Amino acid sequence: xxxxxxxxxxxxxxxxxxxxxxxxxxxxxxxxxxxxxxxxxxxxxxxxxxxxxxxxxxxxxxxxxxxxxxxxxxxxxxxxxxxxxxxxxxxxxxxxxxxxxxxxxxxxxxxxxxxxxxxxxxxxxxxxxxxxxxxxxxxxxxxxxxxxxxxxxxxxxxxxxxxxxxxxxxxxxxxxxxxxxxxxxxxxxxxxxxxxxxxxxxxxxxxxxxxxxxxxxxxxxxxxxxxxxxxxxxxxxxxxxxxxxxxxxxxxxxxxxxxxxxxxxxxxxxxxxxxxxxxxxxxxx
Numbered sequence: 001x002x003x004x005x006x007x008x009x010x011x012x013x014x015x016x017x018x019x020x021x022x023x024x025x026x027x028x029x030x031x032x033x034x035x036x037x038x039x040x041x042x043x044x045x046x047x048x049x050x051x052x053x054x055x056x057x058x059x060x061x062x063x064x065x066x067x068x069x070x071x072x073x074x075x076x077x078x079x080x081x082x083x084x085x086x087x088x089x090x091x092x093x094x095x096x097x098x099x100x101x102x103x104x105x106x107x108x109x110x111x112x113x114x115x116x117x118x119x120x121x122x123x124x125x126x127x128x129x130x131x132x133x134x135x136x137x138x139x140x141x142x143x144x145x146x147x148x149x150x151x152x153x154x155x156x157x158x159x160x161x162x163x164x165x166x167x168x169x170x171x172x173x174x175x176x177x178x179x180x181x182x183x184x185x186x187x188x189x190x191x192x193x194x195x196x197x198x199x200x201x202x203x204x205x206x207x208x209x210x211x212x213x214x215x216x217x218x219x220x221x222x223x224x225x226x227x228x229x230x231x232x233x234x235x236x237x238x239x240x241x242x243x244x245x246x247x248x249x250x251x252x253x254x255x256x257x258x259x260x261x262x263x264x265x266x267x268x269x270x271x272x273x274x275x276x277x278x279x280x281x282x283x284x285x
Contacts (some may be wrong), residue, residue, distance in 0.1 A: 053107070118279050157178070207240055209265075219252055
């Protein structure tokens with residue numbers, strides 16, 4: 001049945017009136033089949049013990065300190081053999097074939113639970129465009145915040161420019177409702193898409209995350225360095241603070257610091273690890 005479903009998706013993607021015949025050597029068909037399998041496996045695991053929360057620190061470049069304990073939360077799925085699967089392997093499948101809102105809700109619930117037990121941390125939580133476009137999704141967040149007694153400004157929701165521009169009006173309403181409550185927002189991977197600045201400047205953004213594809217090459221690529229500098233200036237004009245992703249060396253961090261970038265995130269400071277373990281290690285005894 002999975003091959004039939006995959007063939008239907010391939011035919012649809014190839015345009016109106018197209019058909020797709022099962023061919024075990026068809027690369028596109030095999031890709032869709034694999035995504036379908038990921039979606040079905042993931043949906044069964046997302047609310048169970050197979051889903052785990054990892055975290056990566058966000059560092060204040062002015063002090064080079066993570067003392068504020070600020071993390072981006074990252075989803076990981078653990079299979080029956082103990083293998084850890086990063087989000088790239090299942091999120092796209094859920095967005096295409098499944099319901100990504102299941103994952104978003106589970107990540108929010110678990111993150112808010114962590115916030116309720118660790119009063120000195122802040123968390124960035126990624127949200128899909130489908131969740132933000134859901135006219136009732138903000139109600140789930142507000143109810144979850146009340147359940148765990150969360151101070152909203154300890155939460156930063158991350159969203160991509162692609163998802164914003166796909167359903168701008170609904171997402172703007174979503175951001176306004178939660179922004180009024182004190183929740184904050186970060187635009188992720190800024191520079192990776194074709195932005196509409198007239199749209200972005202009207203949104204309630206607090207942080208701009210610079211696309212790591214530019215950040216990691218600023219040592220050797222003058223064009224990428226100029227792009228990062230330009231995005232930083234645009235962010236300042238919008239009243240937003242900047243977070244550089246993919247900061248892999250201290251030399252890169254030093255360049256970013258001199259540019260005036262506010263925060264850094266990457267392997268130079270911290271590799272993603274199971275967040276509960278990190279928080280338990282840092283808890284005072």
